[in-house]
Ligand SMILES: NC(=O)C1=CN([C@@H]2O[C@H](COP(=O)(O)OP(=O)(O)OC[C@H]3O[C@@H](n4cnc5c(N)ncnc54)[C@H](OP(=O)(O)O)[C@@H]3O)[C@@H](O)[C@H]2O)[C@@H](O)CC1
C-alpha cells in the first residue's frame with residue numbers, strides 16, 4: 434500500500450500546459466446534467482474541471498434544462514441532447530465524461546452510461562450513476578474500462594459492494610477496484626484510491642469542512658478535468674483528492690461546495706514548475 438506524501442508521486446505527472454497548446458489539446462470534458470430542477474451538481478463539476486485545467490468543458494442536458502444552465506454558466510458550454518444515442522454521438526470526440534451527480538435514478542441514466550461507454554472517453558462515474566446499479570452492479574462493471582473511475586461515498590459503496598463494506602477501507606477499495614476492473618475512489622474522512630493493478634493510496638490531508646453538500650460533485654469534476662488532460666486515472670484521482678482537501682483546509686469554516694473550484698488555481702500555482710508560476 435502506498436500512502437501519498439504531502440504532494441505525492443502524482444505531482445510530477447500533473448498536466449502542465451505546453452507553449453504550443455490550444456483548448457482542444459488541453460483536454461475536452463463533458464458533464465451530463467440532471468433535469469431542469471437539478472442542474473447544480475453538474476455546474477459544480479464543470480466549473481471545477483475548467484479550473485483544474487481542462488481546455489473545453491461542456492454540460493450536456495435535456496432541452497428543458499438548457500435555459501437554466503445557460504443562465505448560470507459562462508466559460509462552460511451548454512449543449513442539448515436527445516436521448517442516449519444522440520449523447521454518445523455528440524461526445525464521440527471528448528477525452529473524459531462525468532456522469533452521475535444529480536443525474537437521476539431512472540433507466541435514462543443507465544442508457545446514457547451505455548452510450549458513453551462506447552465513446553472510449555474516460556468515464557468518471559459518481560452518485561446516481563452508481564446507485565442506479567444497486568441491484569445489478571455487474572452490469573455497471575461490464576461497461577467499464579480500466580481507466581474509468583468510480584467515486585462512491587460510503588452509502589454508494591455499500592450499494593455496489595455490499596460484501597466488502599465491513600472491510601477496512603483500504604482493503605475494501607482495493608478489492609472493489611479489482612472486481613470492477615476500474616479505479617475506485619472511496620470517499621470518506623480518509624479517502625482511499627485503488628487501481629486494478631494493485632496501487633492503493635490513502636489521501637493524507639482530508640478536511641471535515643468537506644462534509645457539505647456538493648463537494649463530491651466538485652471532486653468528480655476535478656478528476657474528470659485531470660483525466661481529460663490525459664493524466665493517468667489513478668494519479669488523477671489521487672491528485673484531485675489532495676487538491677480538493679487542501680482547498681477545504683485553506684478555506685476553513687463556512688466552506689460550501691461553490692467555493693472549491695475557485696481555490697484550485699492558488700493550489701496549482703504552488704505545485705507548478707517555477708517557469709509556469711504566476712509572476
Ligand atoms: N447541488 C446539487 O445539485 C447537489 C446534488 N446532489 C445530488 O443529490 C442526490 C442525492 O445525493 P446523496 O449523496 O444525498 O444521495 P444518496 O446516496 O442517495 O443518499 C444518501 C444516503 O446514503 C447514506 N449514506 C451512507 N454513507 C454515506 C456517506 N458517506 N455519505 C452520504 N450518504 C451516506 C445515508 O443514509 P443513512 O446512512 O443516513 O441511512 C444517506 O441518507 C444525488 O443525485 C447527488 O448527486 C448532491 O451531490 C448534493 C448537491
Ligand SMILES: Nc1ncnc2c1ncn2[C@@H]1O[C@H](COP(=O)(O)OP(=O)(O)O)[C@@H](O)[C@H]1O
Pocket residue numbers: 560586620621622623624639640641642643644645646647648649650651652
Ligand atoms: N468528515 C470528513 N472528513 C473529510 N472529508 C470528508 C468528510 N466528510 C465528507 N468528506 C468528503 O466530502 C466529499 C463528499 O462527497 P459526497 O458524499 O459525494 O457529497 P455530495 O454528493 O453532496 O457531493 C468527499 O470528497 C468526502 O471524502
